[in-house]
Amino acid sequence: MSTPTPRAWAVRTGVRRGVVEFRHMLRNPEDIGWNVVIGIGILVYLVTQRDTAIPGSGGLTLPDVALPGILASLILFGMVMGPAFALSTEIEDGTVLRMRTIPRGTTTYTVGMVVSQVLGALPMLVLLLAPWPFLLGDPMHRGAGGWVAVVGWLLLGTLATLPIGIVGGALAGRPTRVLLFVMAPVVALAFLSGVFGPQTIPPWAAGPVQAFPLYWLAHGLRSTTLPAGAEGLEIGDAWYPGIAALVLLAWAVVGLLAAPAVLRRTHARATASALAARLDALVGR
Template sequence: MNAKTAALRSGLLRGWIEFKQTWTNSEDLIGQVVFTLLLLGTVFFMRNATLPGTTFSLGAATVPGLLGAGIVFNGLTGAAGYLAMDREDGTLLRAKATPNGMLGYLTGKTVAVSLGQFSGVLVTLIPCVILYRSTLAPDGVWSYLHLLGILVIGLVATMPIGAALGSLTTSARSTGLIVLPVLGLGAISGIFYPITALPEWVQGIAQAFPMYWLGLGMRSALLPDGAVVAEIAQSWRPLPTLAVLLAWSVIGLALAPVLLRRMARREAGSSVAQRREKAMQRVG
């Protein structure tokens, strides 16, 4: 087994261990449960409202948008948060000092975040399908395969961007600068209410980013064809959805390696010590 293969294997194992820790650590588990209950509560209380111009439940129509927003939010902030924390505690420096350590490190983080995304979708989707069994996934297996394809593309479109943004942060506290714009995008991307109810200039801004298109792609996978009347141009627009998500994938995959290499080159024992000293001063 050559060194790169060993690093990949080690990264896969590390990613699996980190993923399991999120479901065995009480603090992480409580956070997951509370967040999921909030989402389920939201769609439950919206069950009696309907999409404008249709008889479809607004709660059911909101489920795919929430899943898409979760992919974007966790893909961006999850990858960025991991990098910021690991820079502060010296994990990244140790990976850099190990032969092919960065390869193993990035493999592990990719596996951990991806598995977290898949499990998060399942935990939210299963009770929603039970609640809205007559509305969600009307095409059965094809609906779930369609959803899986959108999910995979969404991960590729968001995780590299998250890693690139994380490489630009100076501390774990500064990741809040990433969270706020993502929350703003959620407000204008048609997650909780059809985007057609918003001004056209706001719709244009939302369509420049992946959150709207992920929500649209997931709605096309999980909702009946009749629900399309609430969409822009009354169409699921599969080709534009694929084109925009692929464009963001290309941008992320082009930027992330360059920025991560630059970040790794700048990591040194002195920089880790300085960040720890600043953190201790904040605590004190």
């Protein structure tokens, strides 16, 4: 039996680390409770609004138009805020410093974080997608293949947004800085990108939001779940799934190239003296 290469060993170790962290999340009542409360809250809101018609949409209701945007926003918040807070916390408590003592520690850490964050998003997505046809009516106007397309969009959106969280957490360095430098821009982007449908995008923001992955992830999901004629609500009055996929792919490629480089720089700067200085400052505060 051949001996695995150092990189292969690091990837396998990272996958195991991510799975273990996911199991810990499933056993944590606070984490599970958070997912259940948020998911049920979203479902209750959508169900109570299922008779709210969207003007000029040809009979579509608010849940029809809003749920794809909400799913896209959950991917953005989960894949950006989760890694950003986790990484900045582990920089501050010395976990990143200890990774320097492990061969291929950066690879192991990155793979573990990706696996744990992707698996951690599954309970919320299942909670929202499973009752969708029963509570809000069948949303899939493209048949069974549409569900495959939804999964594809969610995976592509994950690849496009997860590196942003890793880079943001590495650059922030502390959880308190994540609130200002990562969370605040993400919240602003979510509202400007039309969480509850493209009809809520301010006219002055229609151009800028198209440079970011959130709008295009929501656009791709709407192009899959909404019937013909709904494209009149979109910017440009048409579906552009090809452009949406290219934009998300571009963010994914750039992010997956940038994230390891930023992590290596963060690991290089992580020293025992720097950790001691941060702990002294924390105790002083």
